[in-house]
Amino acid sequence: MSRFQTLLAGERHSFGSLAEVMAKATPARSGDALAGVMAESDVERVAAQMVLADLPLKLFLTDLLIPYEIDDVTRLIVDSHDAVAFALVSHMTVGQFRDWLLSDVADAPTLSGLAPGLMPEMVAAVSKLMRNRDLIAVARKIRVVTAFRTTLGLEGRMGSRLQPNHPADDLKGIVASTLDGLSFGVGDAVIGINPATDNIPTAMALLQMLDDLRQSYHIPTQSCVLTHVTNAIEIINRGAPVDVVFQSVAGTQAANEGFGVTLSMLKEAHEAALSLRRGTVGQNVMYFETGQGAALSANAHHGIDQQTLETRAYAVCRTYDPLIVNTVVGFIGPEYLYDGKEIIRAGLEDHFCGKLLGLPMGCDVCYTNHSEADQNDMDVLMTLLAEARAHFLIGVPGADDIMLNYQSLSFHDIAYLRNSLGLKAAPEFEAWLMAMGIVSETGHLGESGAGALRLLEAAQ
Structure with missing residues (x-):
């Protein structure tokens, strides 16, 4: 049985991997349809977003989407990860991370200090749970000089x-x-x-x-x-x-x-x-x-x-x-x-x-x-x-x-x-x-x- 599953409208939705959850939780776009990874319906997309919201951020440290051995970008991501910076949000799920980002606690200095502790996959995941206005609200707070x-x-x-x-x-x-x-x-x-x-x-x-x-x-x-x-x-x-x-x-x-x-x-x-x-x-x-x-x-x-x-x-x-x-x-x-x-x-x-x-x-x-x-x-x-x-x-x-x-x-x-x-x-x-x-x-x-x-x- 898949560990990536949920019930929605009386139907069980199961996903075979973290990569599949990520892909099917993504708002629809032609490139994902071309690649054959897009959700087949809005219901499946919402189900994938529900699963994604409950996943711990720590999962991305071990469940690598592209194996470490075959990809130098993966190696760069893993080897440069700042565990000390990550500690601030390491206890959170993806959904909790979204709510925290939108809160006043996540101000500009805090987000700047957190950045080295975030893997790109964590950031991509939380963006999939956000409306357009959420993406604007959080980005607006961040200062990079x-x-x-x-x-x-x-x-x-x-x-x-x-x-x-x-x-x-x-x-x-x-x-x-x-x-x-x-x-x-x-x-x-x-x-x-x-x-x-x-x-x-x-x-x-x-x-x-x-x-x-x-x-x-x-x-x-x-x-x-x-x-x-x-x-x-x-x-x-x-x-x-x-x-x-x-x-x-x-x-x-x-x-x-x-x-x-x-x-x-x-x-x-x-x-x-x-x-x-x-x-x-x-x-x-x-x-x-x-x-x-x-x-x-x-x-x-x-x-x-x-x-x-x-x-x-x-x-x-x-x-x-x-x-x-x-x-x-x-x-x-x-x-x-x-x-x-x-x-x-x-x-x-x-x-x-x-x-x-x-x-x-x-x-x-x-x-x-x-x-x-x-x-x-x-x-x-x-x-x-x-x-x-x-x-x-x-x-x-x-x-x-x-x-x-x-x-x-x-x-x-x-x-x-x-x-x-x-x-x-x-x-x-x-x-x-x-x-x-x-x-x-x-x-x-x-x-x-x-x-x-x-x-x-x-x-x-």
Whole structure:
């Protein structure tokens, strides 16, 4: 007889493993249906959530979803677990943990101290018992502060990545988009380019251009070309101006191997970037991106639901003390998150789970053109994430990335969120925006547009 069972509406529901309970307790999404692990009905989903709520958190220490012997992410999770920090909640069930997180006892300092004691699977489990408003309420309490040339994650502030991609990596086009974004107060988290041609010469040219631009305008921010980590290591060795090293990561060893990445590579890149000591107010030098469905798309999911695997990816991220972590929540496509409702739920889950694990969690609020989603869905998600105090959000020209061919947020959207919710940019960046006349002393965009004109005049 299964130990994972319950009675619901006069019917007994049994589950064969912890992985099955986790998968069937997850709110419905297309990726889990594709993997064949989703609950067959809402009744079965509620039954799985009832079982999950009664499971002790300690169970996750021994009932590993992926065996220790075959997966280096599992080994990382187990070997880095802080038993002393975990002691605070070690007596709780998953359901009791949910109630505690929503209580006033779980304040910002307490949650910060708890983070090293939480395994990703524990965090994924409790998120499955939460409504969207619960995910927002808890995430909003958590403060994670990181820094390089700007200080991110402070109370009352929300960062932004300026994403000036170009389908031909044209330097003039990228500069034009960058100046456009800066004129809306975007770019305090990072100015980050996805290169259309991912090779070392292209990346070096883009990095040099961004660094020249930054120094010309005395902009207190950091730049990044989102090239593969092995390229970044070589670029550092060649003496290019690397601020922040990027890499996409996933929640299993096999999925990371699909990205051409190992944990030792990430360690080498982290140490190489630290050695440059280019930061002024901090030395958080890594930028990670993740996304639900990455492991399944690589056939490296081990029969585990995609949200739990996404949360395991955060264990990889927090090992290297990143400046920012970004879930590209709707980018992988409708095979994994079918419509706006699924994308909104996943974005709130990812943000909550990352912050609870101690990460500087942001989001690319986005969707592909063949998804059942539109910009109104993104309006909802970006507003909810800003209310939940996301570390940063991404903005692209016109909300349309013409290189990656997907829809994200616009520079105007970042300005809307800050103006409507009373949020400001990072303090160092805000001071520069005020000095340039781009924002007023209240943090609102200047009505005259004088700051934008100064940028354009300087560019000419």
